[in-house]
Amino acid sequence: MKIIELRSDTFTLPTPGMRDAMFSAPLGDDVFGEDPSILALEYKLANMFHKEAALFCPSGTMSNQMAISATVSKGQEVICDELSHIYLYEGGGIMANAGASVKLLKGDLGRLTKSQIEAAISPDDIHACESAMVSLENTVNKGGGSVYTSENLEEISSFCRAKAIPLHLDGARIFNAMAVTGQSPAQFGTWFDSISICLSKGLGAPVGSVLVGNAAFIKKAKRVRKRLGGGWRQAGMLAAAGIYALDHQVERLQEDHQRARTIAEICSTLDWVVMTIPVVTNIVIVKIQDGLNSTNKVAELAQKGIKCSPFGVDYIRFVTHLDFDDDDLNRFKKAIKA
Numbered sequence: 198m199k200i201i202e203l204r205s206d207t208f209t210l211p212t213p214g215m216r217d218a219m220f221s222a223p224l225g226d227d228v229f230g231e232d233p234s235i236l237a238l239e240y241k242l243a244n245m246f247h248k249e250a251a252l253f254c255p256s257g258t259m260s261n262q263m264a265i266s267a268t269v270s271k272g273q274e275v276i277c278d279e280l281s282h283i284y285l286y287e288g289g290g291i292m293a294n295a296g297a298s299v300k301l302l303k304g305d306l307g308r309l310t311k312s313q314i315e316a317a318i319s320p321d322d323i324h325a326c327e328s329a330m331v332s333l334e335n336t337v338n339k340g341g342g343s344v345y346t347s348e349n350l351e352e353i354s355s356f357c358r359a360k361a362i363p364l365h366l367d368g369a370r371i372f373n374a375m376a377v378t379g380q381s382p383a384q385f386g387t388w389f390d391s392i393s394i395c396l397s398k399g400l401g402a403p404v405g406s407v408l409v410g411n412a413a414f415i416k417k418a419k420r421v422r423k424r425l426g427g428g429w430r431q432a433g434m435l436a437a438a439g440i441y442a443l444d445h446q447v448e449r450l451q452e453d454h455q456r457a458r459t460i461a462e463i464c465s466t467l468d469w470v471v472m473t474i475p476v477v478t479n480i481v482i483v484k485i486q487d488g489l490n491s492t493n494k495v496a497e498l499a500q501k502g503i504k505c506s507p508f509g510v511d512y513i514r515f516v517t518h519l520d521f522d523d524d525d526l527n528r529f530k531k532a533i534k535a
Contacts, residue, residue, distance in 0.1 A: 198502045201529050203460075205506065206370075206398040206453070206479060206518035215401065215441045222437035227253070227429035234433030238440050242394060242407045245443075247386035250415035252408045253436055254427045257282075257369045260393035260408040262290040262425070265330065267417040268363050268391070271296030273329035276317050280307040280339035282367055283332055294425070298326045306474065307337030308345055311352040318360065331357055333389075334367040335374045339508075341474030341482040342457075344374040347384065354388040364388070369395040369406075373478040376450040390414070399450050399479060400442035401519045405435050446519060453479040453517040456526050460515050463530050469494070481515040482508055501532040 202208045211219065225231035239251035254260050261283050269275060275291055277284055279301040283291060291297050302313050309331075319325040333353070336342040357364040366389040368374075375381070385392060391410040396402035408418055422428060429435075454477075461476040464483045472484040485494055491507035498505055498513075508514040 203515040238436040248409040274298040306343040307340030342478035342480030396439040
């Protein structure tokens with residue numbers, strides 16, 4: 198029985214073309230700033246997002262934490278949605294790494310508005326925790342892959358700029374968002390002071406994220422990366438995979454989105470599914486009937502060859518990706534209806 202892998206888009210494997218690019222990549226020592234493949238990747242993304250500089254690192258968690266530590270001082274606070282990855286899934290790094298507090302807001306499927314952020318800014322009072330960063334996530338993982346509109350982002354960006362509060366983007370699936378909205382990397386570079394860009398999810402690289410921002414910010418982030426143990430040596434093979442992904446595997450994200458919508462349609466016909474969060478990108482989150490346990494249901498589905506993830510007690514997540522094709526989709530339909 199072939200396993201249908203839908204736990205995450207991080208399970209993708211390098212394509213033959215990507216492997217060839219990796220094996221032929223020129224290499225050097227990145228800590229010394231001499232790996233040509235890493236320099237090429239950093240230049241490519243900095244230029245794409247209209248930023249002065251970029252920094253390649255092992256994971257999106259690290260790039261987010263580097264951005265926070267390079268921006269926020271001990272005793273200050275980060276404003277974010279309660280569903281944010283930086284709060285839920287990064288091991289308490291905001292506190293542990295930056296010594297900062299978090300102010301959580303309840304948005305719409307993880308998306309905040311300018312008015313919510315404005316109301317959350319701490320007053321200029323020595324008793325208050327100083328608001329030092331606003332962080333958004335796009336797409337929002339826990340929000341079922343929800344995306345921000347250009348109008349939302351323009352409003353939030355203009356407000357933060359007027360208040361001189363840095364605006365960070367956890368762009369773990371930023372290319373999925375752009376595939377839906379038609380927004381450009383240059384627009385995001387205008388809206389945000391710093392952006393974490395993941396290469397190992399929908400884009401299919403085996404590992405790695407890139408942080409972009411102005412030169413002074415990236416210089417500080419590089420120091421944080423070294424302190425966290427994230428300095429690379431001859432990691433150009435991994436950077437070459439990222440370059441290949443950007444050149445060859447962005448446009449195909451629309452296929453993942455279409456298959457995710459089909460999965461949602463299939464799930465809506467199942468008697469144990471009571472609700473599906475609207476599918477916008479490649480993430481499908483379904484709510485199961487009261488009395489069922491998501492962990493038990495996921496184990497049951499695994500017996501049918503479908504691997505997915507419990508998302509709380511009564512939610513299950515499916516994520517499409519480049520290694521899940523139409524044949525897998527047909528097998529999924531048969532198996533889940535069996």
